[in-house]
Amino acid sequence: GMPLLMERTISRQITLESIVGVGRYGEVWKASWSGENIAVKIFKTIDEQSWKNEVDIYQTNMIHHASILNFIAADSKDIGDSVQLWIVTSFHPFGSLFDYLTNNELDEITALKMSLSIAHGLSHLHMYIPTFSLGAKPSIAHRDFKSKNILVKNDLSCCISDFGKQISSFYLDNFGNTNNVNVNNNNRIDNNINKIGTTRYMAPELLDGRLQMNSLDVELWKLADIYSMSLIFWEIATRTNISDLARPYQLPYFDSVSFDPTMDEMNAVVNVQRVRPALSSDWNRSVILKELMRSMTSCWFSARLTALCVKKNLLKHA
Structure with a gap:
């Protein structure tokens, strides 16, 4: 991941492009951030625990590994009547x-x-x-x-x-x-x-x-x-x-x-x-x-x- 301050503001610099997956937790989007393709997983507020669990893993010491999805940032985005919980990662076009x-x-x-x-x-x-x-x-x-x-x-x-x-x-x-x-x-x-x-x-x-x-x-x-x-x-x-x-x-x-x-x-x-x-x-x-x-x-x-x-x-x- 990156320094927390950068993480917190990252959602404002990301352009969501298209949905590539939908699950029980929410959606995964293909997005772009400073010219690079990335993936954004957006959780519903009701699934905050899943989001927290996932963020915990990505922020664990020495979790970084070629065979574990590369984490970029976590953020929460206020969209008026609710809050979206974001996890930003590398994007893999082949999908699952x-x-x-x-x-x-x-x-x-x-x-x-x-x-x-x-x-x-x-x-x-x-x-x-x-x-x-x-x-x-x-x-x-x-x-x-x-x-x-x-x-x-x-x-x-x-x-x-x-x-x-x-x-x-x-x-x-x-x-x-x-x-x-x-x-x-x-x-x-x-x-x-x-x-x-x-x-x-x-x-x-x-x-x-x-x-x-x-x-x-x-x-x-x-x-x-x-x-x-x-x-x-x-x-x-x-x-x-x-x-x-x-x-x-x-x-x-x-x-x-x-x-x-x-x-x-x-x-x-x-x-x-x-x-x-x-x-x-x-x-x-x-x-x-x-x-x-x-x-x-x-x-x-x-x-x-x-x-x-x-x-x-x-x-x-x-």
Whole structure:
């Protein structure tokens, strides 16, 4: 980011050009600022908490990383009857990984580049970095990790965005012990009410309530991110063209659940039937897809690799 004073006035120097995305929080605009294309994410006032969460992440020590969306400024803009909350970042014309995969097949090299950059970014997010002078970089879990929350850069590597649901290990420092004792045992129902994240990408332990949505245990949430990452790898693999065999883009579990699945529906598939996305035997023809497949399946059940391990495994093929 930039000095706070500059940040505060930046919205006055920005020209909004066109809407490039709409989500539950608000809108993303393509905009220009002193001759440069940038992106502006505008939150509704009701979603101030998401805006704050996201700003917190971007202002964390040592968060800056090639695989994490580059933050320029945060600002609030008074527009008469309400206040707009802005986050200004770099602009990536290709849009989200979801958009890109919907419209494009990949070659193996691109599939590896994308997966590796995603593992790189998640590994950086998850990592705790102590420092001598400044405060440490906390461990951060994303908690809404999916192909719509990853952007494709011009060189086709990826960067992670949308940190409105994140939780960091700084909570632990501030609030001491984090054992959330829940008096009633209706964990699944509680999880449904306090839902965080996107049902389709939710880890098994969130779907059946073993991990509580109100848990502040960053280590457990990091494991949930890893499961989500494995589904994103599956999306990448299905769109990779080896000997003219890329399938049309599909969401994970497209053949098992409805378009907007409930947690119960998802739980029945993932935990009761223990279904996971189908692997293609063709992937064995490619060293890279074979590695992606290994990474994926190592993150599907309760013992999961860390993002750092996944990154190291993929690096062997880069």
